Amino acid sequence: MNLAESFRIALSGLASNRLRAVLTTLGIMIGVGAVISLISLGRGVENFIASEFESLGANILFVMSTSPDSPTRDRIEPLTTLEAQRLTAPGVAPSIAQVALSYAVQASVSAGPESGTYGVSGVTPNFTEVRVWYPRNDGQFITEDDVEDASRVAVLGVQVVEDLWGDKEYDPVGQTIRINDFVFSVVGVMEEQGSALSNEDTSIFIPISTAQTRLSRARARDGGYRVDVLFVEAVSEESMDSAVLEINAFFSEAHNVVFDGDQDFQIINQGDLLDSLGAVTGLITVFLGIIASISLVVGGIGIMNIMLVSVTERTREIGLRKAVGARGQDILSQFLIESIVLSFIGGAIGIAIGWVVTIVGTALVPSLELSLTIDAIVLATVVSSFVGIFFGLWPASRAARMRPIDALRYE
Numbered sequence: 001m002n003l004a005e006s007f008r009i010a011l012s013g014l015a016s017n018r019l020r021a022v023l024t025t026l027g028i029m030i031g032v033g034a035v036i037s038l039i040s041l042g043r044g045v046e047n048f049i050a051s052e053f054e055s056l057g058a059n060i061l062f063v064m065s066t067s068p069d070s071p072t073r074d075r076i077e078p079l080t081t082l083e084a085q086r087l088t089a090p091g092v093a094p095s096i097a098q099v100a101l102s103y104a105v106q107a108s109v110s111a112g113p114e115s116g117t118y119g120v121s122g123v124t125p126n127f128t129e130v131r132v133w134y135p136r137n138d139g140q141f142i143t144e145d146d147v148e149d150a151s152r153v154a155v156l157g158v159q160v161v162e163d164l165w166g167d168k169e170y171d172p173v174g175q176t177i178r179i180n181d182f183v184f185s186v187v188g189v190m191e192e193q194g195s196a197l198s199n200e201d202t203s204i205f206i207p208i209s210t211a212q213t214r215l216s217r218a219r220a221r222d223g224g225y226r227v228d229v230l231f232v233e234a235v236s237e238e239s240m241d242s243a244v245l246e247i248n249a250f251f252s253e254a255h256n257v258v259f260d261g262d263q264d265f266q267i268i269n270q271g272d273l274l275d276s277l278g279a280v281t282g283l284i285t286v287f288l289g290i291i292a293s294i295s296l297v298v299g300g301i302g303i304m305n306i307m308l309v310s311v312t313e314r315t316r317e318i319g320l321r322k323a324v325g326a327r328g329q330d331i332l333s334q335f336l337i338e339s340i341v342l343s344f345i346g347g348a349i350g351i352a353i354g355w356v357v358t359i360v361g362t363a364l365v366p367s368l369e370l371s372l373t374i375d376a377i378v379l380a381t382v383v384s385s386f387v388g389i390f391f392g393l394w395p396a397s398r399a400a401r402m403r404p405i406d407a408l409r410y411e
Contacts, residue, residue, distance in 0.1 A: 017310075024306045025346035027299020028387065032350025032380045034292035037357040039376045042285025044361075044368035046278060059237045060130065062268040063230040063247060070261035077255045077264055081208075082224030087250055095243035100130040100231040103208055105215050111164040111177045118160060120179060120204045122211025130231045133200075139173065139188035142207050150209040154179065155188040159201035168192070179204070180215055244269060296383060299346065300391035307339050307395035319402065332400035339392020340385060347384030351377055 065076050081101065086092060088099050103122040108115065125142050128134045135141050135155060146153050154177060162168035164177070172186045184206065193200045212218035212225040220226050234243040244267050251257070251265050321331065351372075358370040 020306060021342060024302055025299075025342050025349065027295065027302045028343050028346025028384055029299075029350040029353060031292065031294075031296030031299045032347045032384050033353030033357065034295055035289055035383070036351060036354025036372065036376050036380050037361075038288035038292045039285060039379075040354065040358045040370045040372060041361065041368070042281065042288050043373070044370040046281040046285065048368055049278070049281060059234040059240055060270050061232040061234065061240065061243060061247065062270070063232060063251070064228060064266060064268070065264060066266040068262050068264050070259065073262045073264070075264070078220055078226040079228075079230060079251075079265065080220040080222055080224035081212075081227055082220075082222050083251070083254055084227060084230055085224075086254075087230075087247070093243065093246035093250060095235055095239040095246055097233045097235045098126055098130060099233070100124050100127040101208055101227045102127070102229045102231065103211050103216075103218060103226065104228050105211055107180045107204075107215060109160070109164070109177055109179050109204060111172070111175065114164045116160075116163055118202055118204050120206060120211060120215065122208035122215075123205050124208055127205070127231070130233045133193070134191060135188035136191045137171075137189075141188055142205060146207040147209050149207075150213055151207055152182055152184045152210060152214070153187045153206065154184040155190060155205040156186060157190050157201040157203045158192045159199065160204055161189055163202075179206070182214055240269060293383070296387055300343075300387040303339055303342055303388065304391040304395060306342075307335060307392050308398070310338070311335065311395050311399045315402065322402070329400065331402075332396045335396035335399050336389065336392050339396065340388035343384045343388030343392075344381075347381055350384070351380055354380070 063079065065078055067076060068074065084099050084101055088096065101124045105120050105122075106117060107120045109118050109120070110116075123142060125144055125147065128141050136158075139155075141155055142153070145151070156172065156177075158168040161170055161172055165172060171189070173188060175186050176183050177186060178184070190201075190203075190205070206215075208227075209225075218226040232243065232247065234240050247267055248263075252263065255264055257263050354376070355372045358372050361370045362368065
C-alpha cells in the first residue's frame with residue numbers, strides 16, 4: 001500500500017471521530033501557543049532592555065565607588081570633583097571626550113499643598129550632552145553660572161510635575177518649590193523617559209555645587225567635593241576599551257591601589273552590562289520555553305492515549321486488513337500518520353494562537369514589541385511533529401504487531 005493510500009485511510013479514520021480528534025489536538029494547540037507566546041515575550045523583554053541601554057548612548061562608561069574585594073583594605077576613598085578635573089586634563093586620558101558628574105541626595109520636596117520624597121541629583125551642565133537627554137520644548141537646564149554661584153534652581157522630571165501639580169503637561173517654569181526647606185526656582189522640565197529599568201522621570205536636577213554645599217556636606221579630604229557617579233563619554237565606541245584602561249590607571253594611582261582587588265572604584269561598561277543582561281534574559285527565555293513545553297508533553301500523552309483507544313476499537317479492522325494482505329508497516333504507517341496529522345494540525349492552530357497573543361500583547365504593552373519569528377515557528381512545528389511521532393509510535397507499532405487470527409477473534 002502506497003503512502004497516499006495510508007494518508008487517505010488515516011484521514012478517514014480521524015474524520016469518523018471528529019470531536020475526539022479536535023479534543024485530542026487541544027493539548028498540542030495550547031502547548032505550541034504557549035511556547036511561541038513565551039519565547040516572543042522573552043525576546044521582547046531582551047529587545048526592550050537593549051533599547052533602554054542604547055538610549056543612554058553607545059559610548060558611555062559609569063565610574064562609581066565600591067567596596068574593595070581585598071579583605072586587607074576596607075577604606076573607600078570617594079570620587080571627587082578634583083579627581084574628575086584631573087582626569088579630563090589634556091594628555092591624561094585621550095580616549096575620553098568629556099565627563100559629567102552627579103551627586104545625589106534624598107530630599108523632601110513640596111509645591112503648595114503637595115509634597116513627596118524624591119531623589120535630587122546635583123549635576124554638571126554637560127549632563128544632558130553625555131546622557132543625550134534634554135529639557136522638553138528646548139527649555140533651560142543647569143548652566144555654568146548656576147554651578148559657580150551654587151544657585152537654587154531646579155529642573156524637574158515629568159513624574160514630579162504630575163505629582164506636584166496634577167498634570168505632567170503642566171509647565172511649572174517660573175514656579176517655586178521647596179527642597180529640604182530651601183526655596184528653588186523651576187527653570188525647566190526634562191523630556192519624558194518612560195524607562196522601566198530606572199524611573200528617572202521622578203528625578204530632580206539642581207547644580208552639583210548646590211547639592212554638595214546646601215543639601216549636604218560633601219567636602220572631601222583632597223579639598224574637592226564627593227561625587228557619586230562619573231558619566232564618562234568616550235571619544236568613540238571603538239575607544240571604549242582604551243578609555244577603561246586609562247580610567248583604571250588614573251584612579252588606581254589616585255587611590256593608591258597597589259594590588260588587584262584593592263580597587264575602591266568600579267568602571268561599568270554599558271556594552272558589558274548589556275551582554276550580561278542579555279545572557280540572563282536569554283536564559284529566562286529558554287526556561288520559559290521549557291516550562292511551556294510541559295504542556296506539549298501533556299498533549300503528547302493525550303495523543304498516545306487516544307491512539308491506544310483507537311487501536312483497541314479497530315482491532316477487528318486491523319485483523320481483517322492483515323488477513324487480506326496488509327503488511328505490518330502498512331498498519332504502522334496508517335496509525336503513525338494519524339498521530340502526526342493530529343499533532344501537526346494542533347501545532348498549526350497553536351502557531352495561530354501564538355501570533356494572536358503577540359499582536360494583543362504588543363497592543364497592551366507597546367514598548368515590548370512582541371513579534372512572531374521564523375525560528376519560533378520552525379521550533380514549534382518541529383517539536384509538534386516530534387511529539388506526534390514519539391507518542392504515536394508505540395500505539396502504531398502495537399497495532400502493526402497484532403496477529404491476524406487474534407485480531408479477528410477480538411470481541
